[in-house]
Every structure is written in structure tokens, then in C-alpha cells.
Amino acid sequence: MQSVLQSKSLTRQMIINHVLIVMLTAIIAGLPGIFILRAEHNKHAWTQVEQGAYNMKTLYTARQNELIAFAKLVGHRSCLQATVMAQDAQGALEHLADLISGTEVSLVVLCDNDDQIITTTLDLPVEGMCLNDAERGFVLMPGENSQNVWVFGSHYLGDHASGLGRVIAGIPANDALADAVHLQSGLEYSILQGNTPVATSLANNQDDLKTAFASIPVFGTFDESFQRTFKLNGESYYAVNQILENSPDLRYEVAISVEDIVATQQQLLVMLVAGILVVIVFGSLAGIFLARRISRPLEQLTSTAVTFSSGNLSSPVEVQSDLREVVLVTKALEDARVKLLDVMTELSDEKAWTNHLLESITEGIVTLDDQHRITFFSRGAERMTGLDREQVRGRSCDEVFKLPEANAQFSQIIPSNGKESRVIVELADQRWVTFSFTGALLSKAGATETETALVFRDVSDEEVIHRRLGYFIANITHEFRTPLSALAASIELLMDQARSITAEDLEHLLGSLHLSVLRLQTMIDNLIESASISAGHFRVSPRATEFEKIVSDTVSLMTPLFQKYGQHLVVQIPEHLSPVIADSKRTMQVLVNLLSNAHKFSPADADICIQATQENGFVRVAVTDHGPGIPPDQRSYLFHRLNRLNLMASSAKAGAGLGLPVVKAIVEAQGGQIGVEDCPGGGAQFWFTMKVAGEG
Numbered sequence: 001m002q003s004v005l006q007s008k009s010l011t012r013q014m015i016i017n018h019v020l021i022v023m024l025t026a027i028i029a030g031l032p033g034i035f036i037l038r039a040e041h042n043k044h045a046w047t048q049v050e051q052g053a054y055n056m057k058t059l060y061t062a063r064q065n066e067l068i069a070f071a072k073l074v075g076h077r078s079c080l081q082a083t084v085m086a087q088d089a090q091g092a093l094e095h096l097a098d099l100i101s102g103t104e105v106s107l108v109v110l111c112d113n114d115d116q117i118i119t120t121t122l123d124l125p126v127e128g129m130c131l132n133d134a135e136r137g138f139v140l141m142p143g144e145n146s147q148n149v150w151v152f153g154s155h156y157l158g159d160h161a162s163g164l165g166r167v168i169a170g171i172p173a174n175d176a177l178a179d180a181v182h183l184q185s186g187l188e189y190s191i192l193q194g195n196t197p198v199a200t201s202l203a204n205n206q207d208d209l210k211t212a213f214a215s216i217p218v219f220g221t222f223d224e225s226f227q228r229t230f231k232l233n234g235e236s237y238y239a240v241n242q243i244l245e246n247s248p249d250l251r252y253e254v255a256i257s258v259e260d261i262v263a264t265q266q267q268l269l270v271m272l273v274a275g276i277l278v279v280i281v282f283g284s285l286a287g288i289f290l291a292r293r294i295s296r297p298l299e300q301l302t303s304t305a306v307t308f309s310s311g312n313l314s315s316p317v318e319v320q321s322d323l324r325e326v327v328l329v330t331k332a333l334e335d336a337r338v339k340l341l342d343v344m345t346e347l348s349d350e351k352a353w354t355n356h357l358l359e360s361i362t363e364g365i366v367t368l369d370d371q372h373r374i375t376f377f378s379r380g381a382e383r384m385t386g387l388d389r390e391q392v393r394g395r396s397c398d399e400v401f402k403l404p405e406a407n408a409q410f411s412q413i414i415p416s417n418g419k420e421s422r423v424i425v426e427l428a429d430q431r432w433v434t435f436s437f438t439g440a441l442l443s444k445a446g447a448t449e450t451e452t453a454l455v456f457r458d459v460s461d462e463e464v465i466h467r468r469l470g471y472f473i474a475n476i477t478h479e480f481r482t483p484l485s486a487l488a489a490s491i492e493l494l495m496d497q498a499r500s501i502t503a504e505d506l507e508h509l510l511g512s513l514h515l516s517v518l519r520l521q522t523m524i525d526n527l528i529e530s531a532s533i534s535a536g537h538f539r540v541s542p543r544a545t546e547f548e549k550i551v552s553d554t555v556s557l558m559t560p561l562f563q564k565y566g567q568h569l570v571v572q573i574p575e576h577l578s579p580v581i582a583d584s585k586r587t588m589q590v591l592v593n594l595l596s597n598a599h600k601f602s603p604a605d606a607d608i609c610i611q612a613t614q615e616n617g618f619v620r621v622a623v624t625d626h627g628p629g630i631p632p633d634q635r636s637y638l639f640h641r642l643n644r645l646n647l648m649a650s651s652a653k654a655g656a657g658l659g660l661p662v663v664k665a666i667v668e669a670q671g672g673q674i675g676v677e678d679c680p681g682g683g684a685q686f687w688f689t690m691k692v693a694g695e696g
Contacts, residue, residue: 041261045238046227052187052254053225053240059181060151060245063171064136067105067153071167074099074108075157084110084157084164089119096121107150107170113163129168138173138247140193149173149191149198149250174199188237188255191244192216198250208232216241235259301326304333314341364435367442368452372397372411375451384435384458386428401435402426414452415439422459434459540583540669544693547580547587547619548573551610554591561599562608569595570609577612579693580619586666587690593659594623594686601627602683617695618672622687630676630684638676639664663688 074080074096083091096108100121110118111130120126124141129152132139136153152170156162178189182201190200195216197209212232225242239255304317317334319326364381366374373396377389385400392400401410404424415421420438427433435456442451551571562569591610598608602625609624630638639660667674672689679685 041264045256045258045261048187049227049238049240049254049256052185052189052256053242053252055185056181056189056252056254057242057245060138060173063151064153067151067169067171068136068155069153070103070105071108071153071155071169074169075155075167081158081162081164084112084118093119093121104171105169106172107152107168109168109170110157110165111168112165118165126168129170130166136245138244138250139170140198140247140250147193147198175201186256188257190253190255192241192251192253193249202255203233205233212237230255236262301329301333363455363457366397366454366456368397368414368454370449370451372414372452374400381456384433384456404432414454417441540586540666542581542583542670544579545582545584545587547577547582547612547621547690550582550584550587550591551612554588554595555610557588558592558595558599561596565599566605567599567602568605568607570607572609572611574612574614577619578614580690581693582670582690583666586670590663590666590688591621591623593663597659597686598623598625598627601625603627614692617692618689619692620687620689622685624679624683624685626679626681626683629678629682635676639674 077095077099080092080095080099083089083095092110096110096119100106100108107120107122107124107126109120109126109129112118115130117127117130126141128141129139134154137151139150139152140147141150142148149172150170151173152168154166154168157164157167173191178191178199178201181187181189188201190202190213191198192213195213197213200209202209202212209232212230215228215230225240228239228241230237230239235257236259237255238258239253241251241253244250244252301319304315304319307315317330317337319330321327321330361378362380364384365376365378366381367376369375373394374392375394377387377392381387382389387400396411397414398409398411401423402425403410403413404426410423410425413421413423415437417440418438420436422434422436424432424434436459437454437456440453440455442453443449551573555569555571559569595608595610602608606626608626609622611622611624613620664674667688667690671691674686674688677685677687
């Protein structure tokens with residue numbers, strides 16, 4: 001016997017123990033079931049009551065849905081709508097009488113948009129129903145002998161936009177309905193106002209009913225749903241009491257008689273009380289034996305399974321047991337854990353690498369299913385479009401990539417496999433950008449559906465540079481043509497009339513030649529410097545320099561230009577100005593560019609001023625003109641390459657857009673700053689700074 005009980009077979013042990021339990025149960029005649037049966041009886045009774053309450057709620061919901069459907073059907077009758085629009089209440093009533101004929105609906109109320117009654121099929125005080133905006137519910141109305149409860153459902157007359165009003169349909173929730181429910185379910189059903197029954201399937205003796213419902217608390221002092229027990233005509237009942245939906249002043253109660261259950265429990269108690277102690281002793285011994293032999297390893301295995309389900313595969317499977325089946329299961333779980341951990345680690349590494357690769361790609365990547373819905377949206381796509389991947393996933397690509405044409409759809413112009421196309425789309429911030437899309441077809445192994453992968457990048461800047469380069473080439477051609485034409489004309493005049501030309505005319509021609517050469521030299525210098533900046537070869541050689549000498553050379557160079565157009569160059573430099581750290585040639589180029597711009601945009605006979613001040617270790621130089629000024633919205637782009645003011649872009653005075661970027665590069669390379677401000681009297685003031693020698 002001992003060898004049998006110590007068998008390492010879990011199946012054999014379970015068979016032996018179950019045989020022992022069955023033998024004990026047969027001998028004791030089911031003594032262990034007394035408390036379980038009692039609890040189960042009570043639980044079953046309460047379950048029936050709860051289910052009955054749920055069924056009643058479902059029944060009333062179905063009735064309300066039927067009433068709503070009936071009201072909707074009535075509300076869509078065009079002949080009824082015509083009588084309402086014609087304010088023919090009698091005609092509407094006649095239509096309603098025809099509609100409710102042969103149905104269980106006895107009450108139909110038409111209400112206008114001001115919650116006033118148009119007509120009603122019953123002479124009842126239904127004013128409150130028109131004031132109730134609920135789609136469904138219950139209403140308490142006075143009857144001939146007592147209060148009556150009506151179930152109602154409502155719908156718009158016509159549709160919501162018609163503004164004709166509402167249709168309310170109702171049926172009475174009376175004793176007849178309660179009796180019908182009782183016959184169907186075997187449960188007692190009541191509708192209460194406070195603790196007074198309005199409709200009930202219980203006995204009609206009012207005194208007995210009053211006693212049975214007297215234990216219900218005063219309205220407003222109890223929860224929406226509660227359980228109670230009561231006695232009626234000597235029988236015990238279990239009941240569930242709940243508020244009627246959308247009717248806080250009404251409650252309904254479902255009850256069941258438990259008299260048979262109580263009698264059965266008493267008989268079981270008398271018959272089985274003698275065997276309870278024996279069952280407890282033998283059941284406990286058997287339970288302890290089984291718990292020690294079975295539950296402990298099973299609990300360990302359960303704990304291991306829970307650990308696996310949480311994603312933790314690093315902990316080994318360890319179960320202390322002598323049972324052969326448990327040992328085999330433990331070994332199988334450990335082998336599966338090791339293999340699964342290897343696979344998960346490999347998949348995790350591959351996924352991490354794939355995600356890192358996708359996140360590192362600056363271009364946007366989007367995948368579309370066969371319905372052109374977005375299934376993947378990379379981080380690069382988020383950065384370029386300003387949209388979150390959770391916002392666009394599952395949406396149509398036509399909603400995300402909006403085209404400028406009113407009826408154009410992005411799905412219709414998706415590039416074919418390996419092809420590229422440039423498309424203008426609207427972003428979330430209502431900006432229009434140009435994207436270059438490249439398409440590719442994807443097909444998963446074993447799947448019949450194909451997806452489309454789109455790789456796109458923002459080429460808006462490339463388009464802008466391309467257009468600006470065109471403007472630049474056209475403008476630089478014009479810029480070179482003008483001084484060269486002047487040079488050619490002056491030289492031709494000298495060649496033809498060199499002997500007869502006067503000294504004054506000769507001086508004028510030489511001055512014109514000098515200005516044309518100066519203009520060409522300035523343009524060539526700017527082109528060379530701009531090319532050096534782009535190539536990364538731009539260099540300056542700042543050293544301690546007298547700024548007065550730079551200004552003097554610049555004034556000598558630019559004076560003929562200003563004299564030709566009657567402009568006045570004013571220099572305001574304080575005495576004993578400290579030397580500055582600057583490249584003399586480059587700084588002179590800065591002043592020449594700023595003075596040339598001031599000359600272009602200033603009227604004839606205007607003053608153009610050069611001012612210098614020293615403070616905080618810097619010399620601040622300002623060139624002031626009396627031109628049209630710089631619009632505020634263009635100042636941030638003023639020092640960009642190939643950029644020209646929109647104000648003068650079409651003017652003959654507009655340059656190639658190279659001078660100011662070169663000026664900015666020279667000033668910043670010398671450790672200074674540059675900017676532009678408005679002048680109080682009109683015009684613009686360009687300023688830049690240079691470090692004072694020996695400071696900082």
C-alpha cells in the first residue's frame with residue numbers, strides 16, 4: 001500500500017485519491033454538500049432575480065426601441081407632415097388614429113419645436129411629455145382611479161432640420177403587462193412610486209401589499225439598485241429593486257418566492273447534520289494529501305508560466321518535485337524557454353537595427369495598402385510633414401498629401417515602381433512644399449495583397465535655388481552688359497573724336513570709364529568672394545589697422561560716383577579712434593558694397609553718411625541712406641545668397657544678390673556682427689562692428 005501511495009505517477013495518484021473521495025462520499029451520503037447546496041440555492045435564487053431584473057430592463061429597452069421605431073415611422077409620413085405644416089390638428093389626429101389602428105400603441109403625442117402640444121390621441125395630461133427632451137423613458141400620469149405609468153419613445157417629425165417638432169409614442173405599463181411578464185418568467189414584477197405599487201403581479205390585497213412594500217426606504221435615501229427580502233401571504237421573497245431608466249421618481253422590483261428553497265434547506269440540515277463532522281475530517285485529510293502532492297509543483301509551474309507571459313524569459317524553470325510528469329514538463333518548459341529566449345533576442349536585435357536604420361534615414365518613408373491607406377509613417381516623414389504617425393496611420397494618402405488642384409487626388413499620381421516624380425503638397429501648417437517621390441511595390445511572402453512604398457524628400461530649397469540661379473544668371477548678364485556697353489561707347493567715342501574732343505569732355509569720358517571699371521571690379525570681386533565662400537576657401541587676414549585710412553581710401557574711390565549723380569558723402573568719425581582688428585582690403589570691400597547699395601537706392605542730391613562710434617571694445621560703423629528702406633518681412637533673408645529685395649527686384653537698380661552675403665561673411669570672419677535698421681527720417685542704416693585692437 002505504501003509503495004502504491006508513493007508512486008511517482010501523477011495520474012496514478014490522482015486516480016487513487018479520487019477513488020477514496022468517491023468511496024467516502026458514497027458512505028457519508030453526500031454530507032459535505034450541505035453548506036454548498038445551501039449557498040448554491042441562495043445564489044441560484046438571487047441569480048434568478050438578478051437575471052429577471054436584467055430581462056425586465058431588456059424587455060423595456062426593446063419596447064422603447066419599438067416605440068422609437070414607431071415614432072420614426074409616424075414622423076416620416078409625408079401626409080402627417082403636411083397636416084402639421086398646415087396647422088391642421090384635427091387632420092393630424094385622424095392620420096394618427098389610422099396609424100395606431102391594429103397596434104398596441106394607444107398614446108401618440110405631436111409636439112412642436114416650442115414644446116407645445118399639437119394634438120394627442122388620448123385625453124391625458126401629456127404637457128410634461130413635450131417638455132421632456134429624452135428619446136425614451138417612462139412617465140407617470142394620473143388615471144381615472146390611480147396613477148398610471150407609460151413607456152414612451154420619441155423621434156423627430158420629418159428630420160432634425162425640418163423643424164416641425166417631435167412624435168412621442170407610448171403604451172401603458174400596467175398590471176396586465178406585469179401579469180404577462182409573470183406568466184412568461186415565473187417571477188413577480190412591480191412598478192413603484194416610492195413604496196406604493198403602481199403596477200404589480202402580486203396579490204391584489206392592498207393591505208398586504210402595503211405591508212410588503214413598507215420596508216422600502218424613503219425616496220432619495222437609497223442607491224440606484226438594492227436587494228431586499230420580504231414576506232407576503234406567509235411566503236418569503238427575494239427581490240431586486242432598481243430605478244426605472246431615465247425616471248428617477250419610479251422604481252421597478254423583480255421578486256421570487258423562496259419558500260421551497262427554505263424548506264429544502266431545513267430538510268437537508270436535519271438529515272445531514274450528523275455526517276458533517278465525519279466529512280470534514282476525511283475531506284480535510286484527503287485535501288491535505290492532495291495539496292501536498294499536486295498543488296505545490298503546479299503552483300510553481302503556474303508562477304513560471306505567469307513569468308513567461310510577462311515577457312521575462314531570463315529566469316530558469318525550477319520546480320522541486322518527485323513526480324515524473326512534473327519533471328518532464330519542467331524540462332520541456334526549460335528547453336522551450338532557452339530556445340524562445342534565443343529567438344526573441346535575435347528578433348529584438350533585428351527589430352532594433354531595422355528601427356534604428358529607419359529612424360536614421362532623413363528621407364520620409366510611407367507604405368500604402370491596396371486601398372491607398374497609410375500603414376507605416378517614418379520619423380523622417382513626421383519631420384518633413386509635421387504630422388504624427390498615430391494621426392495618419394489608417395488614413396487615406398489623399399487626406400495626408402493634399403494637392404493644389406481642387407479635384408486632384410494624390411493616389412492618382414503615385415509614381416510607378418522605380419520611377420520618381422515631383423509633387424507640390426500642402427502641409428499641416430498650410431505651407432506648400434515640393435516633395436520628390438520614388439515608388440516601389442512590396443509583397444509579403446505568401447500574401448496576395450501588395451503594398452506600395454514611397455520614399456520622399458523635400459526639394460523645395462532646390463527648386464528655389466534653381467529659380468534664383470536663373471534670376472542670377474539673367475541679372476548678372478545685365479549687370480555686366482551695362483558697364484561694358486558704357487565702356488565700349490566711351491572708347492568708341494575716344495577713337496573717333498580723340499583729336500577734336502575738349503579737355504572737359506575728355507575728363508567726363510575718363511570719369512565714365514573709371515566708374516564702369518569700378519563697377520565691373522566690384523562685381524568681379526563679389527563673384528570671386530562668393531565662389532570662395534561656397535567652396536570653403538574664403539579667408540581673411542585681420543590685423544591692427546587704422547580705420548581712418550580704410551575710410552579715406554574708400555572715399556577717394558567712391559567720390560567720382562557720388563559726384564556724377566550729385567550725391568553727398570558725409571563722413572563722421574571721431575578723432576583719436578582706436579585701431580581695429582580688420583583686413584584692410586576686405587573691410588574696404590565691405591564699405592564699397594554698402595556705399596554702392598546706398599548710392600543705388602538714394603535719390604539724386606541726397607546725403608549718404610558714414611558714421612563710426614567706439615564702445616565696449618568694438619567700433620560700430622554705420623552707412624545711412626535716404627532710400628525706400630527695408631521691409632521688415634525681408635530683413636531675415638537680406639544677407640542670403642542670390643536674394644534680392646522684392647521691392648526692387650524688377651528695377652534696373654537691383655543687383656545680383658551677391659554683395660550683402662559677401663559683406664556678412666567678411667564682417668563675421670573678422671569677429672564682428674552686421675545688421676540693418678530703419679532711419680527715423682526714412683531710409684535704411686546698415687551697420688557692422690569690428691574689434692578694437694588690444695581688447696578682448
